[in-house]
Amino acid sequence: MQRPLNIALVSASDLDGEHVQAIHTRELARALARPASDDSTGHQVTLYTRRHDAAARARVRLGPGASVQQIDAGPARPLDDDQLLQHVRDFAEGLRDRWRGTGRPDLVHAHGWIGGLAACAVARELGIPFVVSPHGLGAAERQAGRRVHPARARLEKAIGREAAAVVTACADEAATLVRMGVPRRTITMVPYGVDGDQFSQIGPAMPHGARDRLVTVAHDLEGGGVATAIRALVHVPGAELAVAGGPPREELENDAAVHRLRLLAKELHVEDRVIFLGRVPRKSLPRLLRTAKLALCLAPVQPSPLVPLEAMACGVPVVATRAGGNADTVLDGITGIHVPAGRPVQIGRAVRRLLTEDTTLNGYAIAAADRAHSRFSWDRIAAETLRAYTKVLPPEPEPEAAAAAETGAGVEEPVLVG
CATH class of the missing domain: 3.40.50.2000 (Glycogen Phosphorylase B;)
Structure with a gap:
């Protein structure tokens, strides 16, 4: 049985909204925190985001074992990508402050390229396994006729190559990442999920005509x-x-x-x-x-x-x-x-x-x-995401080694140098 993990999800975008990334990260946090079975324990999940509302509380509970933590980085209002980039260092510093010492997570999973940019450097500095989900790439945005920050493609490539794992939602996005130079071996495909309780065949329908x-x-x-x-x-x-x-x-x-x-x-x-x-x-x-x-x-x-x-x-x-x-x-x-x-x-x-x-x-x-x-149930999406995590986490010690570490048996005295 996998030990409970302390998982940090990171997103620089507004998580109160109804856009895809906000919905996905909130639901993923809740699903990862739920016990997989009656005899298991859910993971501890903290979703770190930039404060977009001055009135928002510093920490909000999403569900059992899952919470959102606000980080002050720039003005407390929605910002576009150009504006967000000016405050990436502040966002990264806020993450660093929270992950030092007892707040250190077992794994960091960033969502979106700006959240990935902030989390990547801090995770590398602290030696924490780093995973990223793009939630759309600049190349596709440009093809759709939307304005894209000129540095986005270069930064997406750098973040993708730095990550221990890239969790992408579809084969099309995975193929684009490979063409960008992200190693295929690091890419895992896990689709988006759907809330089967909210979206179901049974329930009320809006009034409509005979057509x-x-x-x-x-x-x-x-x-x-x-x-x-x-x-x-x-x-x-x-x-x-x-x-x-x-x-x-x-x-x-x-x-x-x-x-x-x-x-x-x-x-x-x-x-x-x-x-x-x-x-x-x-x-x-x-x-x-x-x-x-x-x-x-x-x-x-x-x-x-x-x-x-x-x-x-x-x-x-x-x-x-x-x-x-x-x-x-x-x-x-x-x-x-x-x-x-x-x-x-x-x-x-x-x-x-x-x-x-x-x-x-x-x-x-x-x-x-x-x-x-x-x-596409959220329980299945969470299980597949966890499997991607286990590929990049350090192996757990064997029971004998863990017991020896606790008692001190078989552990040599440290050698002081200098």
Whole structure:
């Protein structure tokens, strides 16, 4: 049985939010701290983050054995990457102060490149095994048309090569890391998890009409494949498309991206079948997903890794591009189908065909829920993460050696030099 570990998770991003990295690190901390069985003990997990709110308490309990600890580094407000980099030294100094002496963790697992930058140097200085999870790479961000700090790729490579292990979420990201020069032997693939209690087939659903509903959830309405979904709707007569994402619902009228998408829908004569819901709170997402016949995940690059998982957990088959983690999460012809990015005619015809095949659709729905709740449960994700940790931790002493160390038997007196 593995001894309980003192694990330090590190993230420089705001952990109170609903973005992927915040959700993942919070849930991972809770899952690692839970006992694996009735006769085992959970690990002690501290999630270190930069203070983003002056009113936030210094230490907050996440659950049994898991807590968040705030570190003062720069102004107590959300910062972008350029601003965060100016305070990396302060963040690293805060970590160093906490890890010296009795606060020393057995292992450090950093999340994101800026958190990795701060934790890497301190872990190396103190001789603590260091693991990093990228949560997206600069190359993919740039491909998606987002601004990337000019030093990011160089720093990601340096952090990846310094780490004893790199835990990546999908094969696509692992391949990119290898091309960057990160040794393949240090890379372990552990996917994101899904909360099967929150996202499930059983539960309330939002009110909706008689049309077959397609749902797309996209934080970025411009790059999330929403325009492709609207164009595909032309070829799915009788179906409606519910779009979740963008600004809050009360701000939709003033949003430029929503305005452009509404114009597109009007030009294609499907405006009466496209519903813009605005940003849907996470607690309401299961109620929305349960109204869907299919979930559309059509981003051409860097799709959300959580949306297909959450849809599948609610028993909704997924129509997805093969970008990012979609290729690993959605099993083509089993839990949904893969479609080419940016091909609305082909996508629309595939969706229309699926909606007429009730037996196939029901089979996909059953398989999707089963896969989400078994393969991507947080207990399984925590167990796989722990296996990655054990590869880089020093071997535990044999029982005889441990007993000798406790009694002093067989231990030579130290030789003083100088």
